[in-house]
Amino acid sequence: MKLYNTQTQTKEEFTLRNNEVSLYVCGITPYDTTHLGHAFTYTAYDPLIRYLELKGISVRYAQNVTDIDDDILKRAAETGENWRELGNRWTEHFIQDMMALNVRPPDYYPRATGVIPDIIQSVEELIRAGAAYVKNGNVYYEVNRYPDFGQLSHLPRSDMLAIANERGNKPDDPNKRNPLDFVLWQAQAPGEPAWESPWGSGRPGWHIECSTMATKYLGKTVDIHGGGLDLCFPHHECEIAQVKPVRDLDPYVRYWMHTAMVGYQGEKMSKSLGNLVMVADLLRTYSPDALRLYLGSHHYREAWSYHEEDLQKSQELADKLSQAVRVESGKGASFNPAETIREFEESMEDDLGTPSAVHALERLAQGILDAHKDQNDVKEAQEMLRKYGLVFGLTFGAGTPEERVVKGWNAKKR
Numbered sequence: 247m248k249l250y251n252t253q254t255q256t257k258e259e260f261t262l263r264n265n266e267v268s269l270y271v272c273g274i275t276p277y278d279t280t281h282l283g284h285a286f287t288y289t290a291y292d293p294l295i296r297y298l299e300l301k302g303i304s305v306r307y308a309q310n311v312t313d314i315d316d317d318i319l320k321r322a323a324e325t326g327e328n329w330r331e332l333g334n335r336w337t338e339h340f341i342q343d344m345m346a347l348n349v350r351p352p353d354y355y356p357r358a359t360g361v362i363p364d365i366i367q368s369v370e371e372l373i374r375a376g377a378a379y380v381k382n383g384n385v386y387y388e389v390n391r392y393p394d395f396g397q398l399s400h401l402p403r404s405d406m407l408a409i410a411n412e413r414g415n416k417p418d419d420p421n422k423r424n425p426l427d428f429v430l431w432q433a434q435a436p437g438e439p440a441w442e443s444p445w446g447s448g449r450p451g452w453h454i455e456c457s458t459m460a461t462k463y464l465g466k467t468v469d470i471h472g473g474g475l476d477l478c479f480p481h482h483e484c485e486i487a488q489v490k491p492v493r494d495l496d497p498y499v500r501y502w503m504h505t506a507m508v509g510y511q512g513e514k515m516s517k518s519l520g521n522l523v524m525v526a527d528l529l530r531t532y533s534p535d536a537l538r539l540y541l542g543s544h545h546y547r548e549a550w551s552y553h554e555e556d557l558q559k560s561q562e563l564a565d566k567l568s569q570a571v572r573v574e575s576g577k578g579a580s581f582n583p584a585e586t587i588r589e590f591e592e593s594m595e596d597d598l599g600t601p602s603a604v605h606a607l608e609r610l611a612q613g614i615l616d617a618h619k620d621q622n623d624v625k626e627a628q629e630m631l632r633k634y635g636l637v638f639g640l641t642f643g644a645g646t647p648e649e650r651v652v653k654g655w656n657a658k659k660r
Contacts, residue, residue: 247595249470250547252478252502253398257597260501266304268464269295270499272456272473272481273355275312276336277321280343281522282541282552283508283515287474289538289639290505290546290598292349294470296637297594308354308463310456311337314449315358316414319438329439330359334660341655343525347534348639348647351654354463358455361462362441365450368458368488369430369443375491381421383433383446387453389426392487398502399479410480414452428484430454453484457498461489471499478504506544509551523552534647535568535640536561542600542638563608567635568643570611571628576621583627586610590634600638607635 247260271291274284288309295305312318313333322329344351358365369385372378377391389395396403407426411417417425429451434440440447460468473482482502489498507514510521528537540560544550586609593602610631614624635642639651646652 248597249501249503250597252504253499255400258501262303263469265302266306267298267469268467269305269307269470269472270456270460270464270468271307271309271352271471272477273309273311274337274340275315275317276333276340277318278517278522279336279340280525281515281517282510282525282528283474284340285343285347285525285537286508286541286544286546287472287505288344288349289347289541290600291472291503292639293542293594293600293603293637294598295350296639300633300637306354306464307350307352308356308460309352310459311355311357312452312455313337313357313359314439315452333357338659339526341659343529345647345652345655346529347525347538348641348651350639351651351658354459355658356459356463358450358459361455361459362450364462365454365458366431366443368454369450371492372430372488377487377491378430379423380445383448384419384421384429385431385445386422386427387430387484387487389424389428389487392491394490395483395487398483398486401479406479413476413480415480428453428480430488453481454488456481457485457488460485461493461498466493466496466498468499470501470503472503472505475504475506478502503546505546506549509549512551515552528557532557532561533564533643535564535643538638538640539563539567539604542604545601546598563604564640564643566615567607567611567631567640570614571631571635571642573615573618573624573628575623575625575628576618578620578622580623580625581613581617581627583610583613583630586613587630587634594637604638607631607638610634 248257249260251258295307298305318329318333322332372387378385378387407417410426415428431443431445431450432448434447440449486498509515510523513519513521515521536557540557543560586606590603590606593599593606610627614627614631617624
């Protein structure tokens with residue numbers, strides 16, 4: 247298998263350290279989910295996990311919940327809802343959507359608020375390493391102490407500040423030595439939730455949450471780290487900077503994967519623009535299989551825009567696949583699915599080429615239907631269609647997700 251590594255900007259041979267893969271994907275900030283952009287990200291990594299498991303490789307998967315954040319506190323203030331109840335409600339909404347789409351649940355699903363002592367320890371390590379400084383109860387990462395800052399995004403330093411400012415950085419913070427320095431721990435503001443720390447009451451910064459959770463649950467080196475492309479900088483860049491000064495001999499992440507942005511009505515789909523297409527709304531009209539095939543028909547690294555007519559075509563394909571696995575097998579010559587299975591596997595192993603893999607499933611289904619008309623034996627081909635369709639979480643019209651999906655996600659609820 248070859249995967250595109252954002253850090254090296256090349257397709258690389260994906261090598262195993264043992265017969266196990268560790269995967270960390272940045273999760274939601276639960277205040278308004280789940281739109282099609284969210285679904286694209288999490289259903290992009292799901293076929294990777296399922297394909298590796300199909301090949302007998304164990305996957306340890308962690309996905310976080312950023313349940314304390316400026317956006318959550320802002321939304322809670324606007325609605326008058328308790329911030330924790332708001333986060334739990336939207337997290338449960340997201341979980342229901344993931345279950346409906348038959349997305350394999352993560353093995354670890356930590357909330358940021360559940361690992362505060364670990365985060366404090368991470369910040370203390372960075373202070374001892376000379377990479378961070380304390381000012382008025384706040385702790386900041388000093389970017390100038392890390393010359394390799396930019397190694398993931400490949401952005402020139404001159405371009406970084408404007409992008410960071412668009413994505414949550416506060417350049418005018420008077421406690422900073424440099425506008426690009428980022429917060430590891432922020433002192434409590436009036437009325438905000440806070441936790442005790444060596445620097446006073448406060449709460450963690452966004453970036454330190456993820457690097458702490460990734461290494462806590464998956465170890466000092468993570469095989470694959472994923473998320474949306476908009477997280478590459480500053481979020482993932484900052485994660486590397488937070489880990490390297492205290493674990494310099496070991497790579498933090500071996501392969502960085504980023505999913506492209508999803509657009510609608512000529513703009514990137516985003517909460518701030520309000521041009522959201524919500525998964526729950528689509529599932530009132532279209533089947534989960536149709537949505538999974540629609541999402542899978544786009545390569546994870548290629549930006550695309552939502553068009554309902556394309557989703558309608560995916561519904562037709564889902565119906566065709568369901569028909570193919572249900573037709574009664576004849577007693578004639580056995581239909582051999584080997585060619586389309588080889589096409590499927592080659593597609594998946596070429597940087598997760600899901601569009602071609604979906605096409606292979608369509609070819610297999612059509613082959614089954616044609617063989618059925620000639621009263622040929624299609625049992626083996628139907629078994630292969632079910633087996634490889636499950637890489638995309640397809641249930642072939644069963645109407646219910648897998649038992650392990652329901653059980654696993656229900657265990658992640660609060």
